Amino acid sequence: MIVLDSGAARLELIPDVAGAVRRFSVAGREILQLAAPGAEDALQTSHFPLVPFCNRIPNGRFGFEGQTVTLPPNLGDHPHALHGQGWRAPWSTSSAGAGQAVLSYDHPAGDWPWAYRAEQRFSLTETRLRLELSVTNTGDTPMPAGLGFHPYFPRRPGEVLTASVDGVWMIDDDVLPTEHHAGVWGPDWAAGAAVEGHPGLIDHCYTGWTQTATLSAPGQPTT
Template identity: 30%
Template sequence: MDETPQPVRLTAGDAEVTVLPEAGCRIGSLRIGGTELLRQGLHYGSFPMVPWCGRTENGRFRNGAVTHQLPVNAAPHAIHGTGRDTVWHKVAGATPSTAAFYFDLADPWPYEGRVTQAFELTENELRISMDVETAKESFPAQAGWHPWFLRNLGGGGKDAVIDFAPAWQEERGADHLPTGKRIGPQPGPWDDCFGMPDGVDVTLTWPEQLRLRVKSPAEWVVVYDEQPEAICVEPQSGPPNGLNIAPRLVTLIEPLEITTVWSWERLG
């Protein structure tokens, strides 16, 4: 086991990814031809959301008859899981363009298990997968990613344009949680969850510079573009508050598995 994980740099052609296992196994940098695509900073890049995504109402969830309390880190809710605040460890067998990392679930998450995240970079795409396994007891969980894509790539270019065609939007209550009602997609700006039952498929286009496509077999995506610096496109295995409203059990015979692929092409 690596006691002091260091940044891991993956390369393929002129694509370069830097993974920060010591900082929640987030992607600290994604550069295409020397152009940075992710907002920089301690809380940005692209971080994994696990073992839950978005907000969990009042930090509480049930597993059968047992109610658990999570730390309230986005009052009055618990947000984005524990993985982003955890040191991950490198799995043996990395290559110049691939690497995998893991951490063991522990307090304040009430169940034992392991989360593994793997990265595979080619010249034109980045493939990421995440698996959640239990050590013994079954428990509800979620997994996903929270990338902060730069709204503007610099060099005098125009801001990114987002394009996607969701089947519905989860109506968002004043508490930022889904009300349980599905509505037609509304115009942005958004901090909202959308349903894409055929799989997440969202495109960001920086005119005359780059087109990036975010895909996932997952059926849910949160789009957050209320900050001027970035646009977040977050594929995830369930909606916000999903531990309560759409629980997906992780069992000994059925782990939670999720993947996403980011592909790109130059336009200039």
């Protein structure tokens, strides 16, 4: 485990488990959901990277520049390839110290027929954690790619999420986005809405996000 401290802020990383975050806390408050004891799977951690793609590829099959690619399932018996390879592999520690760390993952060509190198950069101060994720195609042919983060936030009593979005892709029974709904659907996140009481919202894909979101709870600091 890698531990970074800066004043009251503390960040714990577990490179061997998907290059994931185990803990991020400030003054004893858990900003991210604390990982399960002895976590050995990304889904048990506080946060993990999505690389070289996010969400699901239907039945793991797609075409790119005349080439058909078929990826194996990577989440139990779920038939659709999910989130790429980075979250199912150990990462290496390239550097760590003085409030900063760099983790890397090198993927050789295989079922995903392109070699690439992914890097995560963590920078911790007393008031901020900055995360950067990048991917570099190390092969000789063009490669499709997409990146994302997968954090878990602990839900506090009265928690409200505020995020400016302009629509949402609705998912089907296979958790694949199939229909776009423009404007507000369900909670009005742009105006701020309670996060509790919406069991059907997980995995819908919101559009038009302005890259800023806040979580607030009565009498507690805003994240």
